Amino acid sequence: MESGRTTSNPQLRRGLCYSNVERKPSVIVIGGGMAGIAAARALHDASFQVVLLESRDRIGGRVHTDYSFGFPVDLGASWLHGVCKENPLAPLIGRLGLPLYRTSGDNSVLYDHDLESYALFDMDGNQVPQELVTKVGEAFESILKEAIFFTDKIREELSSDMSILNAFSIVFERRPELRLEGLAHKVLQWYLCRMEGWFAADAETISLKCWDQAMHSANFLQNIQEELLPGGHGLMVRGYIPVINTLAKGLDIRLGHRVTKIVRRYNGVKVTVEDGRTFVADAAIVAVPLGVLKVKSIKFEPKLPEWKEAAISELGVGIENKIVLHFEKVFWPNVEFLGVVAETSYGCSYFLNLHKATGHSVLVYMPAGQLAKDIEKMSDEAAANFAYLQLKRILPNASAPIQYLVSRWGTDINSLGSYSYDTVGKPHDLYERLRIPVDNLFFAGEATSSNYPGSVHGAFSTGMMAAEDCRMRVLERYGELDLFQPVMGEEASVSVPLLISRM
Numbered sequence: 139m140e141s142g143r144t145t146s147n148p149q150l151r152r153g154l155c156y157s158n159v160e161r162k163p164s165v166i167v168i169g170g171g172m173a174g175i176a177a178a179r180a181l182h183d184a185s186f187q188v189v190l191l192e193s194r195d196r197i198g199g200r201v202h203t204d205y206s207f208g209f210p211v212d213l214g215a216s217w218l219h220g221v222c223k224e225n226p227l228a229p230l231i232g233r234l235g236l237p238l239y240r241t242s243g244d245n246s247v248l249y250d251h252d253l254e255s256y257a258l259f260d261m262d263g264n265q266v267p268q269e270l271v272t273k274v275g276e277a278f279e280s281i282l283k284e285a286i287f288f289t290d291k292i293r294e295e296l297s298s299d300m301s302i303l304n305a306f307s308i309v310f311e312r313r314p315e316l317r318l319e320g321l322a323h324k325v326l327q328w329y330l331c332r333m334e335g336w337f338a339a340d341a342e343t344i345s346l347k348c349w350d351q352a353m354h355s356a357n358f359l360q361n362i363q364e365e366l367l368p369g370g371h372g373l374m375v376r377g378y379i380p381v382i383n384t385l386a387k388g389l390d391i392r393l394g395h396r397v398t399k400i401v402r403r404y405n406g407v408k409v410t411v412e413d414g415r416t417f418v419a420d421a422a423i424v425a426v427p428l429g430v431l432k433v434k435s436i437k438f439e440p441k442l443p444e445w446k447e448a449a450i451s452e453l454g455v456g457i458e459n460k461i462v463l464h465f466e467k468v469f470w471p472n473v474e475f476l477g478v479v480a481e482t483s484y485g486c487s488y489f490l491n492l493h494k495a496t497g498h499s500v501l502v503y504m505p506a507g508q509l510a511k512d513i514e515k516m517s518d519e520a521a522a523n524f525a526y527l528q529l530k531r532i533l534p535n536a537s538a539p540i541q542y543l544v545s546r547w548g549t550d551i552n553s554l555g556s557y558s559y560d561t562v563g564k565p566h567d568l569y570e571r572l573r574i575p576v577d578n579l580f581f582a583g584e585a586t587s588s589n590y591p592g593s594v595h596g597a598f599s600t601g602m603m604a605a606e607d608c609r610m611r612v613l614e615r616y617g618e619l620d621l622f623q624p625v626m627g628e629e630a631s632v633s634v635p636l637l638i639s640r641m
């Protein structure tokens with residue numbers, strides 16, 4: 139499918155003629171994250187000629203398992219959200235025998251860890267009494283309930299959406315008794331900080347509307363516009379990358395191929411990469427992150443329709459990072475999460491204790507939103523030191539880390555953000571608009587998933603969906619709809635129980 143350096147249209151036609159003679163439909167997949175790899179796998183298994191172009195020198199995208207400590211550590215995704223057989227990734231994870239460590243049996247997006255697994259401290263290193271942690275957790279739920287209760291009224295009055303932060307202020311004005319003071323206020327800010335981590339964005343930019351039907355749901359604290367699968371949240375103990383590597387086996391993947399231009403004509407596509415080489419095929423699947431589409435570093439010819447461009451610009455993309463600290467030995471309490479409470483959510487922080495799940499003496503500091511942006515301006519060393527200083531506040535005798543890793547999902551030109559979220563005043567159907575194909579261009583990736591945005595299983599589902607849409611469209615032209623074989627093969631559809639533990 140590589141067509142040489144020429145960019146003229148006859149070349150494009152020649153490439154397509156070739157594949158017609160061979161009667162092998164062809165597709166170019168752009169982006170080798172979960173969505174792109176899933177799409178490429180499905181179409182390869184359906185006898186398509188598939189080339190996957192990936193800008194980085196590795197596959198996986200926002201799934202990035204690092205082995206430099208001598209054991210796997212995920213710098214991107216690490217949880218399977220929805221540890222259940224309905225999760226589209228469950229058959230594969232089960233088949234690979236990959237163990238999961240369940241951090242919460244609750245489906246709530248607020249509590250991907252059970253409350254009793256937290257140890258929170260104030261800035262002076264005093265541990266917050268556990269009863270207060272639980273009490274404020276319940277108060278946080280009540281405030282959200284109130285916010286949701288007022289939503290309809292607020293809408294009547296203001297006829298618009300508002301941010302979570304704005305809704306909180308309104309609730310406090312109307313129900314002053316829900317206001318918290320002193321340490322309880324700081325713990326509340328910590329819960330807000332955790333919520334901001336879930337959306338990778340600050341509370342003043344997160345839409346209240348995405349919670350508004352929650353009152354009518356069985357589990358009211360779930361974000362109802364997304365579909366939260368049952369089974370709680372499970373950490374991938376051996377890292378996420380084995381899932382990607384399994385799907386990628388045998389595919390034609392070209393690393394270091396940054397796509398800069400996509401030309402579409404009625405009978406095919408021509409894709410140009412940074413060094414000028416071009417590739418032609420019947421169709422393309424665009425599976426690059428929303429952040430990359432936003433900066434328009436890929437030129438589309440003809441331009442994408444206005445509704446698609448609007449969806450790209452209006453959907454939010456947030457930042458969450460990981461600063462992984464490896465210590466000689468464990469000196470912290472035996473809990474899953476260590477937290478620092480503060481006056482504002484910006485000042486709060488938390489560490490995931492990987493020792494519980496993996497046995498390695500590792501803490502993962504996870505800043506989100508503005509804090510994550512600010513930390514990305516620092517060098518790796520300064521960022522690691524910043525995280526270490528937070529730890530020293532709560533555990534003054536903390537020893538210095540022996541190794542560290544720092545992610546930069548916000549400024550990395552291959553991602554330009556961590557994952558998508560609903561911003562204030564924008565409709566949830568932006569995800570669907572982002573997914574809808576344009577001629578022979580198909581779109582996949584977490585930000586095209588209406589049901590499971592911002593997740594690995596969401597990215598996987600959209601990859602499969604784009605592959606199926608593409609297959610139907612291309613084969614319509616070839617008149618061979620029966621060419622298709624089941625996407626994952628029989629093996630993967632066999633249900634293997636997930637290996638779940640909690641220590």
Ligand SMILES: Cc1cc2nc3c(=O)[nH]c(=O)nc-3n(C[C@H](O)[C@H](O)[C@H](O)COP(=O)(O)OP(=O)(O)OC[C@H]3O[C@@H](n4cnc5c(N)ncnc54)[C@H](O)[C@@H]3O)c2cc1C
Nearest residue numbers: 169171172173193199200215216217397583584593594597
């Ligand atoms: C810190 C962090 C924590 C997370 N935690 C979780 C979690 O615990 N559980 C969960 O389910 N999800 C989590 N997520 C979200 C999850 O990682 C993503 O939703 C998912 O991996 C996105 O997959 P994707 O295929 O849509 O995009 P990506 O994985 O970003 O893949 C896109 C690919 O396109 C490539 N690319 C970019 N530009 C070009 C170009 N011009 N030409 C060619 N290739 C290009 C990129 O290099 C990349 O490989 C987390 C994300 C982050 C950042």
